[in-house]
Amino acid sequence: MTTFIQSGVRYGYAPLMLLGINGFGIALTASGANKLWLLVLLVVAIALSFAAERVLPYESTWNESLEDSGRDTAHVFVNETLILASVAAIPALAALLPGDGIWPAALPFAVQVLIAVLFADLGITLTHYASHKIGVLWRFHAVHHSVKRFYGLNGLMKHPLHQTIEMTAGVTPLLLLGIPVSVASSLSLAVAVQLLLQHSNADYRIGPLKHVLALNEGHRFHHLKWAGIGDVNFGLFTLLWDHLLRTHSYDPARRFSSDDLGMAAKPDYPVAYLAQLAEPFTAHGGCQFSTADAPAAAAHARSADPSRSGSGTQTMA
Numbered sequence: 001m002t003t004f005i006q007s008g009v010r011y012g013y014a015p016l017m018l019l020g021i022n023g024f025g026i027a028l029t030a031s032g033a034n035k036l037w038l039l040v041l042l043v044v045a046i047a048l049s050f051a052a053e054r055v056l057p058y059e060s061t062w063n064e065s066l067e068d069s070g071r072d073t074a075h076v077f078v079n080e081t082l083i084l085a086s087v088a089a090i091p092a093l094a095a096l097l098p099g100d101g102i103w104p105a106a107l108p109f110a111v112q113v114l115i116a117v118l119f120a121d122l123g124i125t126l127t128h129y130a131s132h133k134i135g136v137l138w139r140f141h142a143v144h145h146s147v148k149r150f151y152g153l154n155g156l157m158k159h160p161l162h163q164t165i166e167m168t169a170g171v172t173p174l175l176l177l178g179i180p181v182s183v184a185s186s187l188s189l190a191v192a193v194q195l196l197l198q199h200s201n202a203d204y205r206i207g208p209l210k211h212v213l214a215l216n217e218g219h220r221f222h223h224l225k226w227a228g229i230g231d232v233n234f235g236l237f238t239l240l241w242d243h244l245l246r247t248h249s250y251d252p253a254r255r256f257s258s259d260d261l262g263m264a265a266k267p268d269y270p271v272a273y274l275a276q277l278a279e280p281f282t283a284h285g286g287c288q289f290s291t292a293d294a295p296a297a298a299a300h301a302r303s304a305d306p307s308r309s310g311s312g313t314q315t316m317a
Contacts, residue, residue: 009056013048013204014215017193021045023110025189029182030109038189042080045193049152052202058216059257062149062201071273072153079156079163080192086167087184093175101178109183116179116187120170121237127169128234129245131162139280140165145230146269146276148258150220155195159280170236194237211250214239220256221249225264 021041028037057063104112131141140162147154156163174184198219210217214235224230232249235242242248263269270276279285 006056009052009202010205013052013056013202014197014206017045017048017197021048021193022113022186022190026110026113026186029186035185038185039084041189042192045196046152049196049200049202052204053151053200056203058201058203059150061258062151064149066148066271068147068149068271069153071271071276072157074273075157076153078160079158082160082163083167083188083191086171087181087188090175090179090181090184101176103178103180103183105180112180112183113186113190116174116183117190117237119173119177120187120191121235122241123169123171123173124166124236125234125241127166128236129241129247132231132234137162137165139285142263142266142269142285143276143279145223145225145263146266146271147223148262149201150199150216150223150256150261151201152196152199154199156192159277161280191236198236211248212239213237214242218248218250221251221254223261225260225262227265 021044025038025041028041029035053063104115107115127137128141131137140159143159143162144154144157147157158166171179171184174187179187194214197215200216202216204216206213206215206217209215214233214237218233218239222230222233232247233239233242234245234247239248270279
């Protein structure tokens with residue numbers, strides 16, 4: 001029975017979340033149901049995430065708290081509230097924009113949500129990429145890279161200012177197109193589900209789609225702690241833009257542990273929630289990559305993915 005359940009998680013968990021939870025949310029929204037039902041679905045998704053991680057963990061020690069559970073819960077609450085607030089503000093924001101937009105409202109509702117996902121994926125991916133290259137953005141993004149274990153709630157473990165910047169980049173083009181609130185509501189659920197899957201400790205499989213969808217098998221490489229080496233697999237929903245940016249990386253032989261995660265240049269990054277909110281504003285809130293670290297970074301790059309030369313020339317950890 002245990003093996004049967006584990007096989008169900010290995011091959012069924014991702015489709016259940018991507019198609020089941022999101023599909024149910026799309027159906028509810030399209031039918032005009034109260035938006036609070038999407039919150040119920042989010043709670044169900046979080047519960048499924050924790051259950052899958054315990055039934056079939058990639059790394060069993062990552063299911064154990066490092067005195068970070070309360071902090072991560074606070075990040076999730078604050079950042080999910082920001083996402084919901086941005087959806088609620090869409091009518092007011094749309095009223096400030098010229099014209100009525102050109103949103104393809106005649107298309108099936110599910111297709112409209114897919115369009116919103118693809119547009120948001122581009123804006124958020126490019127902002128994520130920039131956050132590894134521009135010092136002031138990295139200061140805030142570093143909060144997310146301070147994690148020492150990889151599990152579902154890590155997805156929304158972000159500084160709220162950086163969360164706001166990412167969502168603004170993802171949603172602004174949609175606002176200009178005239179996205180309806182109902183579509184934006186389904187998009188907000190899809191973002192939360194994606195972040196749970198992308199950082200999941202569940203050892204699920206999606207086959208060749210791991211090179212297309214931005215899920216946990218590929219995203220672990222993004223959290224490698226060495227400067228420049230984690231500058232890969234930036235996508236939120238897909239890896240399409242990573243293929244175009246030549247930042248896609250994957251090595252099926254690579255295994256990860258807590259020793260590979262975090263920031264090598266700043267191993268003592270604050271752990272407490274309020275301290276993490278304050279850290280970007282301090283004099284020591286950034287992380288510079290010294291050129292002296294380049295040989296070590298290159299060696300780690302080759303061990304992480306032999307197909308990458310790992311020059312170690314990037315400036316942010």
